[in-house]
Amino acid sequence: MRFVFFIVLLFLTACQSNAAEKMKTVDMYNVSGDMIGTVALSEQADGIQVKVKLEGLEPGFHGFHVHEYPICEAPDFTTAGNHYNPEGKEHGLMHPEGPHLGDLPNLEADAGGLVDAELMLAGATLMEGKNSLLKEDGTSFIIQEGPDDGLTQPGGGGGPRIVCGELKTNPEEGKNEESPTDPTEFNEDQEE
Numbered sequence: 791m792r793f794v795f796f797i798v799l800l801f802l803t804a805c806q807s808n809a810a811e812k813m814k815t816v817d818m819y820n821v822s823g824d825m826i827g828t829v830a831l832s833e834q835a836d837g838i839q840v841k842v843k844l845e846g847l848e849p850g851f852h853g854f855h856v857h858e859y860p861i862c863e864a865p866d867f868t869t870a871g872n873h874y875n876p877e878g879k880e881h882g883l884m885h886p887e888g889p890h891l892g893d894l895p896n897l898e899a900d901a902g903g904l905v906d907a908e909l910m911l912a913g914a915t916l917m918e919g920k921n922s923l924l925k926e927d928g929t930s931f932i933i934q935e936g937p938d939d940g941l942t943q944p945g946g947g948g949g950p951r952i953v954c955g956e957l958k959t960n961p962e963e964g965k966n967e968e969s970p971t972d973p974t975e976f977n978e979d980q981e982e
């Protein structure tokens with residue numbers, strides 16, 4: 791009986807960790823370091839569903855893209871690199887040789903500066919693979935001051951980057967680096 795219980799417990803644990811991989815939430819920060827909302831990701835059969843909730847933007851359209859590196863350093867967020875483009879395409883949802891995998895439709899902030907949008911990032915995944923947003927260290931989500939025209943190279947002409955959020959493969963990694971490792975632990979392993 792105890793054995794059966796153990797098996798059930800194992801099964802439940804496996805299901806939980808699997809579900810966690812298919813859902814990720816990215817906290818979004820402006821250039822002053824204030825968190826202004828979230829980007830919630832969930833794995834679907836044909837891509838990733840992207841739910842965006844933000845406040846405090848200028849009313850109107852804003853370029854929105856996935857970038858190469860999970861590093862958001864204010865004030866210009868250039869540390870995030872270019873648009874995420876693992877397939878080597880041209881920029882723009884309207885470009886005949888595009889788009890970059892990380893190209894998303896513009897976000898529209900209402901008169902009160904709020905965004906509440908639901909988009910699809912077609913062909914991308916949170917699981918393993920060439921088009922994974924969690925390849926290597928991860929990626930990032932960036933919002934621009936102005937709209938992406940969907941065509942202009944290399945990035946759509948949306949102007950400065952004003953909001954950034956990091957999607958890290960191992961969010962705990964930084965914490966581990968801070969805690970010193972016990973040197974005796976290493977020696978013991980060596981002796982075995």
Ligand SMILES: [Zn+2]
Binds near residue numbers: 855880889893944
């Ligand atoms: Zn692009």
